[in-house]
Amino acid sequence: MDTDGLIAGAVVASEGRVLLIRRAVPVGDLVWQFPAGKVDVGESVEGAAVREAWEEAGVVVEPVSMIGERVHPVTGWRVAYVACRWRSGHPRVASPREVAEAAWVPLRGVTERIPGGVFGPVQRYLDDALRR
Template sequence: MTQQTDQERPGIAAAVIVQDGCVLMVHRRVAEGELSWQFPAGKIKQGESPEQAAVRETEEEIGLTVGALKLLAGRVHPMTGRRMFYVACEAVSGTATVAAPDEVAELAWVRRREITEYVPYGLFEPVQKYLDVALPGTAD
């Protein structure tokens, strides 16, 4: 049996969903190191774009139908070593709820000033820059 290298493992797509002055975060049942609160995310399937994966994973994990707005950025995550893609999304229909309780313990709509309480090590710079614009006037 051969080990997959990081380049061969499927990438992960994360949906950055902003609504009503908040960004959606999910609390994982199983943390990856320090990562317990994060954006809805999951593996990109073969033949799928990061945008398609972010939309699909959001529906599967939290029952919210979203539309992809744009790919914000990609990187190899410094804590997990996984290829990550961050996709700005907008809510289209439904209500965010825990739809995959085996993966997600809870969710929260987080104001900009509260992000560091959920992600104390800070957000990836392109994601933070997007939220600085998408969540105007909510820093205090």
């Protein structure tokens, strides 16, 4: 996978909730999102998703599987979504320069906060993960 310019998003679901961060500086209509950031040179997409969950929301996660990739309809960025399992930590603003809020959000609240709706494969993953 070509990771040049790629953004890794950590999709974390636990106990009927999804981890989201509220951006300190919105990008267009994008205010709330999954913890995400650029994949560094030599870093795997999964490693970047784990790092971003820690750097932005202060939670420890482990990668489970790749969900999918798309060009984000609001930002135009290439984003790869990684399903992650929550291990420890309570969501907090770990990077105040980038993040204004970090929170567990019920699934119905996710769709209300993300402009244009959640990427189809991510929505299917969340529907399945939160049913268990």
